[in-house]
Amino acid sequence: MALRVAVDAMGGDAAPAVVVEGALQALDAAPERLEVQLYGPRAIVEAELEKRRALGREGLLLSDAPDVIGMAESPATAVKTKLRSSIHLGLQAVARGEADAFASAGNTGAVMAAALFILGRLPEVARPSVVGFFPTTRGRCLVLDIGTNVDCKPEHLLQFARMGVVFVERVWQVERPVVGLLNVGEEPGKGNALTKAAYELLQAAPDLNFRGNVEGRDLMHHAADVVVCDGFVGNVMLKVGESMVTAFVEMLRQEMQARGIDAVQQRQVLGLLRGVLRRFDYEEYGGAPLLGVNGAVVIGHGSSSARAIARMILAAAELVEQDVVRSIAEAFHPA
Amino acid sequence: MALRVAVDAMGGDAAPAVVVEGALQALDAAPERLEVQLYGPRAIVEAELEKRRALGREGLLLSDAPDVIGMAESPATAVKTKLRSSIHLGLQAVARGEADAFASAGNTGAVMAAALFILGRLPEVARPSVVGFFPTTRGRCLVLDIGTNVDCKPEHLLQFARMGVVFVERVWQVERPVVGLLNVGEEPGKGNALTKAAYELLQAAPDLNFRGNVEGRDLMHHAADVVVCDGFVGNVMLKVGESMVTAFVEMLRQEMQARGIDAVQQRQVLGLLRGVLRRFDYEEYGGAPLLGVNGAVVIGHGSSSARAIARMILAAAELVEQDVVRSIAEAFHPA
Structure with missing residues (x-):
């Protein structure tokens, strides 16, 4: 079964170019098990893919997310107003079971706030x-x-x-x-x-x-x-x-x-x-997992290179493969 | 005028040998302006001085302090019970104006507790x-x-x-x-x-x-x-x-x-x-000053070498020379 990682194509100082490049590197590294879902404004992300002759590449999907949350934007405001951002829609895909994990090198505060709002905390995890x-x-x-x-x-x-x-x-x-x-x-x-x-x-x-x-x-x-x-x-x-x-x-x-x-x-x-x-x-390492929310989320460094983005995506896939979210839930509810 | 530094001869992992050695090095480095007062059990400190043929050396005084506070001893207890320790008597010399500064590489907690008790805080300095x-x-x-x-x-x-x-x-x-x-x-x-x-x-x-x-x-x-x-x-x-x-x-x-x-x-x-x-x-650096008490105090690392002890003593002398204690008092009471 494929590991489906929703990726914030607009996250990071050099997005979307570096993110698209990193997504392709991740697919090269793990072609069989990985599905990357890029979230971002369709035309912009498509142009990046076209540049790399990667439109329609197997394992790579594109989902339109027209709103863009800037790196320096106030998380509180952005999360409330930009409901069609790559961060919102990527996390919603995880919440709906359409993706297994979400990875972003974008605005850390916004990713966390949106993850808490959309995925919620695991039961009994306070923080x-x-x-x-x-x-x-x-x-x-x-x-x-x-x-x-x-x-x-x-x-x-x-x-x-x-x-x-x-x-x-x-x-x-x-x-x-x-x-x-x-x-x-x-x-x-x-x-x-x-x-x-x-x-x-x-x-x-x-x-x-x-x-x-x-x-x-x-x-x-x-x-x-x-x-x-x-x-x-x-x-x-x-x-x-x-x-x-x-x-x-x-x-x-x-x-x-x-x-x-x-x-x-x-x-x-x-x-x-x-x-x-x-x-x-x-x-x-690529990125740091956000533990305790009800879904697999990895947050990358804003200055991530393509290589770091690739690692971040693979780290997200590994969270899924190792069933980390369910294991944390179980650690808080011993059988 | 000489800068009189009371030194805890029993302070540090390798005391008193290393402290005596360091005191001599400090005197070598600043022979004119420095007076070192060694506090410790007389016989023990004298033996160390004798080994180095430094008994009666100019600028070097010895004051008997028979109680020894161990490096790992509970500061609270030691400060209350060992009233004739090198830490107590050295600090009392400062309080009485018989020394200008105190320097110790001994039990940090005990030095601090004794300094608070014997020298007290400068007015308005809470901590x-x-x-x-x-x-x-x-x-x-x-x-x-x-x-x-x-x-x-x-x-x-x-x-x-x-x-x-x-x-x-x-x-x-x-x-x-x-x-x-x-x-x-x-x-x-x-x-x-x-x-x-x-x-x-x-x-x-x-x-x-x-x-x-x-x-x-x-x-x-x-x-x-x-x-x-x-x-x-x-x-x-x-x-x-x-x-x-x-x-x-x-x-x-x-x-x-x-x-x-x-x-x-x-x-x-x-x-x-x-x-x-x-x-x-x-x-x-030799040691870290304890700022905010009503007297010049420098605390050295327990594992100080003779060279570090020498620097600690010179740092204590410099606190005096630069009038740091009075300047702090003034900073809290602007004219």
């Missing part, structure tokens, strides 16, 4: 969450929340843990994922009001493999597979991480300049760095 | 704060709070800004330091309940050069000289930053191994990195 991937020396860990929920209650962190575990089990195929609570110290009893209370809840949850508190410094050394925190902290942490990498490269350049290292050697060292940087590259 | 230094591509910025205050109110962030500005003005000699509020987005109105309210306060403060919100990714690109946040976020961020650097080096090693790069070249690349890593090295 759906966009997750982040954090590179570690042993691979990567899942961090949630990373910005969707900037003011959290302890029970939200418990729910994040539960959702994150399902994702890591199903998609990364990790058995009994280790859960850590991001905190300022390892000992129980450390932390702010939120983490102290969340610790108790996590500790008492029989379904979780809870390791306890995890400090910022342990994260990259893979202290846990799933790290939970409120979205404010998670967002700051991920952004600092991203910027450290670019700053690090800039500082290394400065250092090489200062030491008078020649251009050839500079290129060699930077080439070496590129291998390391790839681990920090969101393009490898 | 004294340990500050952190964050390397940027243009130097470094000051981040506060970094763990002293894990649950903050908006007015605390305003006070952090005020104290941080004084430090950066006086010690780093930056004119009209730019203040940023660490947040999840740049636009006003972004953030959690705390940062939204803090934004309003910072914006309305006529004495501050407030730039607005600063995202995690802008920090390393020197978006501000003084970045304020609650201590939970600051602590996580600094620790992630530290660990990213070590993880980065480990990943680079892995990459070189994988590419079969020979040992000589590996050493060359790692040598290059060392120049960059130095910017992230706390030893360069």
